[in-house]
Amino acid sequence: MRRKMVRGPCCEEMGVKKGPWSPEEDEILISYIQQHGHGNWRALPKQAGLLRCGKSCRLRWTNYLRPDIKRGNFTREEEQTIINLHQMLGNRWSAIAARLPGRTDNEIKNVWHTHLKKKIIKINQTSQDSKSQSIIANSECDTKVFDISNSEEIVTSPQQCSSGLSSVTDSLMEKGILKNEEIDYSSEYFPRIDESFWSEELFLDDVNCPSMEDENKIGSQLPLNSMQSSVEMDSKIEDNMDFWYNLFIRAGDMPDLPEF
DNA sequence: AATCTTGGCAACCGCCAAGAT
DNA sequence: AATCTTGGCGGTTGCCAAGAT
Numbered sequence: 001m002r003r004k005m006v007r008g009p010c011c012e013e014m015g016v017k018k019g020p021w022s023p024e025e026d027e028i029l030i031s032y033i034q035q036h037g038h039g040n041w042r043a044l045p046k047q048a049g050l051l052r053c054g055k056s057c058r059l060r061w062t063n064y065l066r067p068d069i070k071r072g073n074f075t076r077e078e079e080q081t082i083i084n085l086h087q088m089l090g091n092r093w094s095a096i097a098a099r100l101p102g103r104t105d106n107e108i109k110n111v112w113h114t115h116l117k118k119k120i121i122k123i124n125q126t127s128q129d130s131k132s133q134s135i136i137a138n139s140e141c142d143t144k145v146f147d148i149s150n151s152e153e154i155v156t157s158p159q160q161c162s163s164g165l166s167s168v169t170d171s172l173m174e175k176g177i178l179k180n181e182e183i184d185y186s187s188e189y190f191p192r193i194d195e196s197f198w199s200e201e202l203f204l205d206d207v208n209c210p211s212m213e214d215e216n217k218i219g220s221q222l223p224l225n226s227m228q229s230s231v232e233m234d235s236k237i238e239d240n241m242d243f244w245y246n247l248f249i250r251a252g253d254m255p256d257l258p259e260f
Numbered sequence: 261a262a263t264c265t266t267g268g269c270a271a272c273c274g275c276c277a278a279g280a281t
Numbered sequence: 282a283a284t285c286t287t288g289g290c291g292g293t294t295g296c297c298a299a300g301a302t
Contacts, residue, residue, distance in 0.1 A: 019270095019296085020270070042286085060271085064270080110268070265300085274292090274293100281284085
């Protein structure tokens with residue numbers, strides 16, 4: 001019988017330090033990597049003279065010490081990008097981070113859980129009140145709502161998307177991913193994040209939500225509207241990741257929104 | 261002023277996939 | 282082919298500061 005390999009925690013060794021990094025440790029790690037590169041993370045702490053496990057060193061470097069890390073608050077554009085990409089990819093933080101230069105998956109995950117999710121849930125709850133038959137109302141009002149398998153419409157407004165949408169869908173149709181009859185281009189399928197999303201007060205009476213019937217009509221091939229949980233769908237999105245991302249870049253002519 | 265609660269974030273844990281042996 | 286090692290990822294935890302009571 002084949003046994004599953006199990007590895008113990010990487011920091012089992014005695015004397016290995018855990019918890020927050022001190023400035024001195026940071027300095028040692030930076031200095032070592034600048035001189036030698038990181039090479040083998042497991043061997044690094046010993047060679048650098050750090051009482052840390054390799055994994056801890058790698059995490060500290062990739063999430064905090066790397067020179068190309070961008071610190072500070074996320075811009076609205078970055079937040080919008082996260083929302084859009086999360087809509088496409090679900091909780092695949094590293095894939096999302098790859099589209100946000102200088103931001104780490106950990107940071108994006110944190111900002112999602114602490115800021116963005118709350119805003120969207122607030123919208124979702126308000127939408128539930130006003131649109132009982134909508135897709136959103138059909139979703140459970142907890143964090144699962146935003147799983148790729150069950151996420152609802154969080155995309156830019158029709159105005160924001162319209163310029164890029166037709167070329168996007170054209171291309172997908174060329175590739176055979178999307179069929180013309182599966183698409184309804186009418187703007188009602190694109191509930192919007194408008195200025196109310198970015199402010200503390202939400203005015204959501206006019207959030208556009210597709211009905212279940214509409215959703216079925218659209219089918220399962222349009223990632224912007226109906227994220228599907230299947231691996232097939234997932235890979236289609238992945239294959240066209242740049243394409244979808246470019247859509248959102250093109251759709252970036254958002255209205256001037258107030259600062260937080 | 262002291263205590264409790266909440267929110268934000270850095271860091272850890274466990275699992276998995278890929279590459280090496 | 283089987284086993285081992287490593288790096289990467291996502292979920293979760295725990296600490297700390299700020300705000301509320």
